[in-house]
Amino acid sequence: MASGSKSLITADLLAETLPADTLPAYTVRVSDRTKSVRLSLSIEDGLEVVIPPNYDHQKIPEIIQKKRAWIIRNQLKLNQREAFLQAQSPHELPNSINLRSLNEEWQIEYCQTPTKSRAIAIQENKSQLKLVVNGNIADIEACKFFLKQWLMQKAEKHLFSWLRKVSIHAKLPYRTTAVRSQKTLWGSCSNNRNISLNYKLLFLEANVVEYVLIHELCHTVHMNHSDKFWELVGKYEPNYKMLDKSLNQAWQIIPAWLL
Ligand SMILES: [Zn+2]
Structure with missing residues (x-):
């Protein structure tokens, strides 16, 4: 993670500060494992x-020029992500939990509260949508652990009853x-269904969750992402393309303390 001093750049500003004939700054890395040129954008x-070994470096500026729109778009996304993470400091405990799907x-x-052990107890007040975390709350990791359990x-x-219904x-x-608590997957379906x-x-959002449930249930019929699979998904959710796209962005709203 870069330091907080880095200023934020919007796509417009980036396009303005970068005239059409100027290329964004980049570094080149030669990799034995890559067969074709690939662009990668990260905060770090x-x-x-x-590029693969023996690749002609002179071709690089043209590739960057061609991918210009993609670079600017994704640079903006990265900046937003970074700002989001910095704003909420992953080491601090959350004051609220927004379960959009529900x-x-x-x-x-x-x-x-006085306690001998590391024990943390979470009291749930359903009518007020309030959680009270009791115990040695100075132990931030323990608090996070129990909140995650909750x-x-x-x-x-x-999710179990929701899946059953769908x-x-x-x-x-x-x-x-x-x-499960997966880092990169929203859901999965095994060969054994x-x-x-x-x-x-x-x-x-609930409609995005519903799409994930349908997506995984369609894998019980097609264990791949073939045309047949998408055809089946489309039968249940005609809007699946847009929902699938929004799922790729959705990691952005997962709170930093859970990462
Ligand atoms: Zn899938």
Whole structure:
């Protein structure tokens, strides 16, 4: 993660400060493992052009020029992500948890109470959508651990019955289901029709979650992303292309303390 002193650049500003004939700054990395040229953009390394050995360096500016719009667009996304993470400081405890899929925004109160062990207890006040975290709240990691446990239980309760409903409605049966904490997957479906769902789905909008459930249920019929698979998904969710796209952006709204 870069330091906080880096200024934010909007796409317009970036386009303005970069006249059409000027290329964004980049570094070149030669990789034995790559067969074709690839652009990579990250907060840590900026714009990196990865090329196979023996690649003609003189071709690089033209490639960058061609990908200019993509670079500017993604640079903006990175800047937003960085600002989002900096604004919420992952080391601090959250004051609220916004479960968009359930339309529930929980407020969290922390209450230091005498305790011998590391134990943290979470009290749930459902009518007020309030959580009270009791115990040694100076132990931030323990608080996070128990809040995450609470989220996992919440996910089991809601996502399991949600999946069951969608499955019955779509007539796409599955075998078992589990809630997991995956880093890069929202859900998965095994050859044996066992479906795993990421508890972080709770933070997404309900229609996006519903799409993930349909997507995984369609994998019980097609274990791939073939045309047939998408055809089936489209039967249940005509808007699947847009929803799938928004899913790629959705990691941006997962709170930093859970990363
Ligand atoms: Zn899939």
